[in-house]
Amino acid sequence: MNHHISTNYGPLAPEGDWARAFSYHPFSPEIDRAEGLYIFDTQGNRYIDATGGPFCVNLGHGHPRVKAAIASQLDKFAYAHPTLANRPRAELCKAIASITPGDLNTSYLVSGGSEAVETAVKIARQYQLAAGRPGKYKIISNYDAYHGMTLATMSLSGNPGTVGRYEPMISQWPKFNQYSDYTRPANMSREDWAIATARKLDEIISYEGADSVAAFIATPHGSGPDYGTVPPAIYWREIRRICDENDVLLISDEVVTGFGRTGKWCGMEHFDVIPDIMTFAKGINSGYLPLGAVTVSDKVNEPFKAGTPFIHGFTSGGNPVAAASGVATIDAIRDEGLLERVNERGAQLFSHAERLRRHPTVADVRGWGLFMVLELVQNAEDRSYFPPEAGAEQRFQEIALSNGLVFYSTLYGANRRPVIKRGLPMWVSPAYTVTSEQIEEIVDRLDRTLHQWEQAMSAG
Ligand SMILES: Cc1ncc(COP(=O)(O)O)c(C=O)c1O
Structure with missing residues (x-):
């Protein structure tokens, strides 16, 4: 299927069909179906589920x-x-x-x-x-x-x-x-x-x-x-x-x-x-x-x-x-020998750690297995994150979506009150069934997302 992103990303107003769901702040795009590593929206766009929801869809969608x-x-x-x-x-x-x-x-x-x-x-x-x-x-x-x-x-x-x-x-x-x-x-x-x-x-x-x-x-x-x-x-x-x-x-x-x-x-x-x-x-x-x-x-x-x-x-x-x-x-x-798969694909994913660390906004890359955590920051020197009013997490998600990637996000970025100055964790934790080509694709798209995010955040 062609990958074509044509959606406006961001929060939807709690109106119409969404109005009766208490404290539910839906985001565009709207999910239509999901299969394996992919999620499809109602306009037919395809996204890679880079984190398996909150690291739970471990077998991929529709096993x-x-x-x-x-x-x-x-x-x-x-x-x-x-x-x-x-x-x-x-x-x-x-x-x-x-x-x-x-x-x-x-x-x-x-x-x-x-x-x-x-x-x-x-x-x-x-x-x-x-x-x-x-x-x-x-x-x-x-x-x-x-x-x-x-x-x-x-x-x-x-x-x-x-x-x-x-x-x-x-x-x-x-x-x-x-x-x-x-x-x-x-x-x-x-x-x-x-x-x-x-x-x-x-x-x-x-x-x-x-x-x-x-x-x-x-x-x-x-x-x-x-x-x-x-x-x-x-x-x-x-x-x-x-x-x-x-x-x-x-x-x-x-x-x-x-x-x-x-x-x-x-x-x-x-x-x-x-x-x-x-x-x-x-x-x-x-x-x-x-x-x-x-x-x-x-x-x-x-x-x-x-x-x-x-x-x-x-x-x-x-x-x-x-x-x-x-x-x-x-x-x-x-x-299906998926523990072995996790170890193989995990090693492949972590072989890209240096490439990701080169980004000025990536203060650390850590984790194990098929579970990578990036610590995103505004300032790598003191590890501080963007102020809440900068909407950095929201912006990251929108740019990732436009690159065909869905990440789990706590989306509490704007509300977080870190006791100590530290970055925001962002995860890469695809389904265990991910192929080696898909790992490369995730890293390429993440790399692009980070570049674009850095440009957008420095432009204010
Ligand atoms: C370590 C840990 N314990 C407990 C929970 C709570 O699980 P649930 O959201 O299914 O209630 C979570 C959820 O993210 C978690 O990460």
């Missing part, structure tokens, strides 16, 4: 195996009464156990990442109660983390811009700064800095009192301004040791890194560290239907297996159609 599994389950039953046995639910839990490390063998199904993290928090608390440690309720996390948008998950996310306005309504749990190469002292190795950073967890636990801390949660790689920073393995091993010493559960939020995005099934596998609890969503079923999971170790499962009731549940938890799509996704990743 035949997942579509068939959904259709087949719909034909049987689309909803399972909670009091009846629901086989797709058991099959997905079994499939997850086959890909998670160590003894993370038992899963609780939910409808997305926020529900997964919220559920993990409740499991951690109920586990500590069942273990005879009723004082343990605090969940430690990192500043600038993102774990979801419910009130409990916002208690774990440490950015005043998003969290600030809800402050009286959310728990004030302790936090510390994540591992960052940017703040690493010049005379310190990554490993020494990793140990120093991890020891902050020990310090917080001491100050708070180990008998009050239930769990520590973080993503395997950095978040916020340090998104995509992969710490040395010693960081996670030290965190694991500190958690063990204090009967604090380690929760790895694998909503982004789970199901192959980093070249292994789970992010924590890179560090040979086995958490007590993992949370999943997004790539669990390539984002086709709302689905998430919390997977727990045998140790955490023990009291519940022995009869402690887990007081929790959602109407759509374990939905059979969503569960069937998850099983088909895991089968497809395994049978």
Whole structure:
């Protein structure tokens, strides 16, 4: 199909058909259909989905195996009464156990990442109660983390811009700064800095009192301004040791890194560290239907297996159609050798890192697997980003679209209140099925987008 871009890009007024959708600010173009790596708009223009939505459409759009599994389950039953046995639910839990490390063998199904993290928090608390440690309720996390948008998950996310306005309504749990190469002292190795950073967890636990801390949660790689920073393995091993010493559960939020995005099934596998609890969503079923999971170790499962009731549940938890799509996704990743593909195409993508870094607005290129993060800045010297009134993020998206690329964007650029001066993360995370020609095409178009963006932003 010819690639011809003829659309005006930008926000649409919330009028007409769009008027009744609360707080929905639609953007032009309007999506008509999607297939593989491509998205087509209602005018027939074709765009490459450069990030797989928010790093979730990992199999590409319309994967035949997942579509068939959904259709087949719909034909049987689309909803399972909670009091009846629901086989797709058991099959997905079994499939997850086959890909998670160590003894993370038992899963609780939910409808997305926020529900997964919220559920993990409740499991951690109920586990500590069942273990005879009723004082343990605090969940430690990192500043600038993102774990979801419910009130409990916002208690774990440490950015005043998003969290600030809800402050009286959310728990004030302790936090510390994540591992960052940017703040690493010049005379310190990554490993020494990793140990120093991890020891902050020990310090917080001491100050708070180990008998009050239930769990520590973080993503395997950095978040916020340090998104995509992969710490040395010693960081996670030290965190694991500190958690063990204090009967604090380690929760790895694998909503982004789970199901192959980093070249292994789970992010924590890179560090040979086995958490007590993992949370999943997004790539669990390539984002086709709302689905998430919390997977727990045998140790955490023990009291519940022995009869402690887990007081929790959602109407759509374990939905059979969503569960069937998850099983088909895991089968497809395994049978089509997609983890190997992620590693090959990821290496190809990162071979272009230097070319991208040459741009004055690209302060850093980092990441792993098929997950590249560009830190976009106005000033590479002090890493500051454009002021909100410059509309830089919006402009980037418009120029990318005119070059036939769709990027995920937090689109909170104009609202963000970074505590420290840092750039804006921009991701390159195409579907695992991306071809090597398509990787070259994405990089060429991104290169062009960056040039045009730099010209547009310096012209004001
Ligand atoms: C690490 C992490 N945890 C949790 C969530 C929340 O997931 P959801 O948007 O499915 O509620 C996200 C979403 O981006 C995430 O990146």
